Amino acid sequence: MRKLIAGLVMGTALATMPLAAQAETPKNALVMAFAIDDIITLDPAQIFEFSGAEYAGNTYDRLIGFDNDDVSKIHGVIAESWDVSEDGKTFTFKIRDGIKFASGNDLTAEDAAFSLQRVILLDQSPAFILGQFGFTPENVKDKIRAVDDSTLVMEVDKPYAPSFVLYCLTAGVGAVVDKEEVLAHEVDGDLGHEWLKTNYAGSGPFKLNKWTAGESLSLTANDDYWDGAPEMKRVIIRNVKEAAAQQLLLQKGDIDIARNLEADQLAAVKDDTNIKLLSKGKGALWYLGLSQKNEYLSNPKVREALKYLVDYKGISETILAGRSQIHQGFLPEGFLGAYNENPYSLDIEKAKSLLAEAGLADGFSITMDTRNTTSIMAMAQSIQATWAQAGINLEIIPGDGKQTLTKYRARQHDIYIGRWGPDYQDPHTNASTFAWNPDNSDDATAKPLAWRNAWDAGDLTAQTDAATLERDDAKRAAMYVDLQKKVLADGPFVIMFQETEIASMRGNVNNFVLGPSFDNNYYRFVTKD
Incomplete structure (x- = not known):
């Protein structure tokens, strides 16, 4: 492999x-x-x-990988093989022999266990990918453990679809770090976090x-x-x-x-x-995040109006020419349960009517945080122009990626224009961020996109959880289609495009x-x- x-x-x-x-x-x-x-x-x-x-x-290196040309084919990387218990709750991985870290240290099951435990203990943004399997700082060392140098055991809390668990281990949180090297730089119990922000401990x-x-x-x-x-x-x-x-x-x-x-x-x-060009359809989506802390955006009529105020066709054909397709469901094409209907198009009069129903016939003023790259700024300016036709005064606030992301993650925005990519190739990766929010408080532990936009997803959270336990693919796909329709109708997102990436090469x-x-x-x- x-x-x-x-x-x-x-x-x-x-x-x-x-x-x-x-x-x-x-x-x-x-x-x-x-x-x-x-x-x-x-x-x-x-x-x-x-x-x-x-x-x-x-x-x-990560525990698990998949074929780039056929993502349904999962293969081992650091884990050369694995078994799933009959009750579906215990995964046992055989760690490949002969792998060394850059430090020269041997990579063992203890490094793999430490790496996964560390994700939960540090509780940074991507920790929810593993946390959704019932791991907590209190239990993770018992639930994820090395039995010997070549055997890693992971016990999840429910009998999830096995592919869901395995796909999560293909995400960045499945990366294995050098335990000895990382802990040599530990300060005040931070598990080497400050050091690893700017250094390296991989294989x-x-x-x-x-x-x-x-x-x-x-x-x-x-x-x-x-x-x-x-x-x-x-x-x-x-x-x-x-x-x-x-x-x-x-x-x-x-x-x-x-x-x-x-x-x-x-x-x-x-x-x-x-010059030659290389292109690949990606899972990344371009979208607008609408903060529900804003008095205007919390009105469902306003949210619906904004979905009719984007020139999807014009942006796709000009600004993103060759690098996108219109796509409005939260699951990209290629994923189980992807919803490929696109119900919204630019309709100024429809938007005006919805704003009037919201009591905002004269419009309102709002801000949008925008990464200051050429295409994103051009998209923002196109949106600014079409919104102005409905009386909405949009102020664009440009910044670099770090600035805009930091503000967005702190729920300090009105509107954020950005790009979201799946963390793994299972539909739950996007359902769990667009349609799932178990705690909408500012100090919540889980912080998906629904949380960032201060949206209480209500019953959709339970429906999203239920979909992870459905082992019949056809039934599971139908559950995700239903979730996408509900988010399209009422969610705080204007999902616009699915990306095609192009690399221009000598x-x-x-x-x-x-x-x-x-x-x-x-x-x-x-x-x-």
């Missing part, structure tokens, strides 16, 4: 060299321009951002060289990787947010891959014989992998002619 994980590398001299000075990239280095300003942390127990997840997917095909927030990320190859050393000995990612700048660097040969070209740039390079670059999710983009197979 080939588990795909990557890292970044960069020698000091090359790291500080201006890109414009590079005649061409080194044969054994992969150089990318990529908007990575959303990286907040490098600790896999905390990472919950797109760029950070891609980093972790290339530098840490993947790449190792961290250096991260400079807002500027660059570099990785070096793990030449002793158990599943084969990467040919690229360094990966260098420069934080270049402007699409035009990425295009220029790509066409000059100063970078190998541009990750964020917009419609105009893609049109400009499509006939360049030195012609000599081969085998760069774009996967179905944001953390399945892999560098380890890259070669250069």
Whole structure:
């Protein structure tokens, strides 16, 4: 089995060299321009951002993986095999022999148990992925444990569909960290968290060289990787947010891959014989989050009106040309139970009528927090223009990824425009964030998107939980369709598009992998002619 994980590398001299000075990239280095300003942390127990997840997917091994071309095929990575008890509540994993961490320490079942326990004990944003199986800080060391160096046991609280449990272990929280190395940097019982925010303790095909927030990320190859050393000995990612700048660097040969070209740039390079394009349909969704703490947005008529005030067709065909399709259900195409009907389209008069019913015929003023990248700003401006036609004064508040995410996660926004990607390939991944919110208080432990937008999902929470226990796929799919229809009708989300990712590459670059999710983009197979 080939588990795909990557890292970044960069020698000091090359790291500080201006890109414009590079005649061409080194044969054994992969150089990318990529908007990575959303990286907040490098600790896999905390990472919950797109760029950070891609980093972790290339530098840490996980217990379980899946086939990028057929996500229904689950395979072992660190766990070479597993068994499920007859009652469906105990999972026993056989840990692969011969894996070593970058430190040189052997990877054992104790490291795997510690890593999963650590996710629950630290209780960072992605902890709910494991917490939904009944693990708590009080019981996790009993429920997840190493029996010996090669055997890991995990006891869940209910007889869930086995694939649901396994898919959750394909998420970033399934990454295995070096227990000895992490605890050597523990301060005041933090399980090495502060240290691991900017350092590395994994076993993947790449190792961290250096991260400079807002500027660059570099990785070096793990030449002793158990599943084969990467040919690229360094990966260098420069934080270049402007699409035009990425295009220029790509066409000059100063970078190998541009990750964020917009419609105009893609049109400009499509006939360049030195450039080739790689595309992949992703599970990521573009959406608006509407805070229910806002007096206007808490009105269901207003929420419905806003769903008729987006030029879905225009944005998809121009701003996101070739990089999206209209999709309004919370499950992306390709997932069990995906709902592919799109009931909303731009209808100014319908929106005005709904606003009048809400007692807001003259409109109102509202703010939208927006990451200041080209396409997101363009989408926000399009929305601003169509909302103005219904009397809504939308103020756009731009910021970098870290700023906007921090504000959003603190429930301090009015409206947030963003991109949400599934954490694993089971439908519960999105149902549990768009339709599930067991505690809507500000100090809640679980903080899904429904919580971020202060929406009490009511009975949908119980319906979401019930769907995880249904083992008949047809019945389970019907349950998710029903949930999506209810969220579409009443939820605090304007879900707009499903993403198609495009990587623009120099012609000599081969085998760069774009996967179905944001953390399945892999560098380890890259070669250069």
